[in-house]
Amino acid sequence: MNVNLSTQSLLEHFSVIEDPRVDRHKKYPLVDILVYAFVAILSDQQSWYEIQAFAKANLNWFSKYLDVTCGVPSHDTFRRVFSMLDSEELEKSIIEWTEGLRRKKTKPQPSSRCIRW
Secondary structure (H helix, E strand, O other): OOHHHHHHHHHHHHHOOOOOOOHHHOOOOHHHHHHHHHHHHHOOOOOHHHHHHHHHHOHHHHOOOOOOOOOOOOHHHHHHHHHHOOHHHHHHHHHHHHHHHHHHHHOOOOOOOOOOO
């Protein structure tokens, strides 16, 4: 599985989620907040403090996929944003992304060997 394609797909899925914040309070793009949190949670970070610390510690890696010029949101920002999100919309997006990965992985690959009789 190509990590870049999977990451791009995740960014695409998260980009369709409606941002419930008021425009003047959007220092960090919603997709960035979602990716920081999603990757941190997959890495067993279990609190907003841990998610923030994980994102800061791995900022160099995140910079390959996100614009990190604003840095990492505070733990309060993570909490606030997630409390305002439509959880069903987020769940749907994650399910669609994982289903897409599953379909790519289980797609039959042509064999490089020929059977000759």
